[in-house]
Amino acid sequence: MVSPRPTILDVARTAGVSSATVSRVINGAASVDKELSRRVRAAVRSTGYVPNAMGRSLRRGGTSQIAVVAPDAANPYFTQIISEVERIARGDHQSVTIAHTEDDLEIERECFAQLVGRHVSGVLLVPVHSTLTDLSPLTEAGIPVVLVDRWIEGANTDLVATDNLDAGRQAARHLHERGYRRPAVIGGPSQLRTTEDRVSGYLAAWREAGIELDETVVLRGDLQLESGAALMAQILAEGDADCVYVTNNRMSAGAFEAMRGRDDAPALLATDDDLWTRLVTPSVSVVHQPVRATSRAAARMLGQRIANPDEEPSTTLLRSKIIERESTQRGRRPRTDGSWTPRDAGHASS
């Protein structure tokens, strides 16, 4: 049905030269006679030849593929990393492959083996677990790894992440400065270092500000929207807190939803500058994670680590920043000016 694809030999025959010359013309390495070069290029066009990447990689001893491995496609870093790393990869004639580990160590392990077998030139990794993820298959195979967002115990590879401890401190300071004094916080699973650091920083900053805290101010969810809603409902029911910091984006949305229509709601400080936070009423103040900058830094770092494998691994921490909106302002009544009403259709004339 489909004619067999032309190989370099077909091109060579058509141009009346050897395969070596064709290769030289294609890769532009050595100098080739003008006339021959012209004939070769013509033959490439006329045969529709496209170099076989498998043969090439086999001979060259390495692919030019960069792998991006993340727990899931919903991870906010994922698409950002993808577009950043693609930009860099395209310039370097590399391609990008991806894999999702679905937060499963076994899948992650298997995935590493595949990447080793495929001789990828580098890996951007958001690991599943801080202690149980085992990088050694990759590192022993000499594959450069850059960790993104999550740290791995004892790994000496590059790391690019946000300074979550600092993010938590900034959150606490922001709320304290605005006069709030009875904080609560919705954290993630205690093994997850990112959210845990945010919680720690938050608590530390409140204590430094002279506020006594008992352990009941920390509630832990599973990062999903529903869990944020449930925990916020609990906070509302207890009625103790006057401000709540939510440490991830999905739970932030849930928390906001649980507060709708409540007059006695505490101030809300959410995480991630997602679209909804500026569209809702009242608009929601957020701790903005520098995802774009992080992704870009990670992609760059991998690029230079591939070019230069034997340098010392480095750690880059990027700072979050607070975007202040209405939800943490004192005494604001956004409901009187922040919403609109669909015009009554009855007024319409046809």
Place this chain on the structure above:
Amino acid sequence: MVSPRPTILDVARTAGVSSATVSRVINGAASVDKELSRRVRAAVRSTGYVPNAMGRSLRRGGTSQIAVVAPDAANPYFTQIISEVERIARGDHQSVTIAHTEDDLEIERECFAQLVGRHVSGVLLVPVHSTLTDLSPLTEAGIPVVLVDRWIEGANTDLVATDNLDAGRQAARHLHERGYRRPAVIGGPSQLRTTEDRVSGYLAAWREAGIELDETVVLRGDLQLESGAALMAQILAEGDADCVYVTNNRMSAGAFEAMRGRDDAPALLATDDDLWTRLVTPSVSVVHQPVRATSRAAARMLGQRIANPDEEPSTTLLRSKIIERESTQRGRRPRTDGSWTPRDAGHASS
């Protein structure tokens, strides 16, 4: 620095057998003596052998990689397709590579050539352009292609998309049933078939309902948020329309933003069930595109097309559905119950 990776020959030597036997054990095809098989497996473990995918693909004459090609990572289909196709790919021991065309025909062309060279086993494609995208490099190389979301003129490949004409009609009917009579619509660039079909369906349904329309009811934006905001501002300034249908998600958010704080705003019917539409006040009725179902159908279809390349291409159209919220309800006053106020911090005791 890094020890060379073991090859199948190292394993063979260690186990005292030939490379052929090792290959047979690994691939589990032919039957091998129990004892030898045991020795081979032991040797694989002790050497840390991982098969070289390049050698394998070269010999087998094909990789097991599925490519996903989309204009940009922000495309709502992108992450959905990724996770669906990955699920299928993993079961089939395939991996997934991606490429973004950045809405650039030249990049898309180059990308196709790469995929041909890499002998990918199939491509899921959201094409850049309905008429200018040229699939022939892929099809001539015998690579199965499934188009997602966007149609290509004259291509006889599989297509999975949403029925946009129907989506537009549903939008019009929804608004008409609720008593609105002076419609407007914010469309995309007229070459973009998806939004254009929605606009056409919308206009057709209004006309069928006996409403006279002139051409001024259609405004065209560039799909970005800012453009939606600008066009909605224009509609508000003219004050003619009593309801507005916005044909893509980004412009929908912009349109909503432009309506905030306006008492005389028309009803809003947006596109895509994004998170913000249910969190804002008033919540926004939407035409929900079945992205998940579409992605899943596309991934399945590619799977079976790879398994079975010579069947007739098919077209699958999935229906949208309307999710009714507050923004298209008559006479609703959501501002009185849809928003909340951060508690005044002054009330707090330390």
Place this chain on the structure above:
DNA sequence: CGTTGATCAGGAAACGTTTACCGGCACGAT
């Protein structure tokens, strides 16, 4: 006991490319 058939392991070729090596040719210098 001999022959046939089945089963299974090994040798070697093949996939398509790059590149080390070699040889030939042209040109310049002595």
Place this chain on the structure above:
DNA sequence: ATCGTGCCGGTAAACGTTTCCTGATCAACG
């Protein structure tokens, strides 16, 4: 005129795997 040098093109090997084909061993059957 002859030799040396340098440039450039071709030949062939090599990358690591799979698989065809062959040969050997063994069992069963005539």
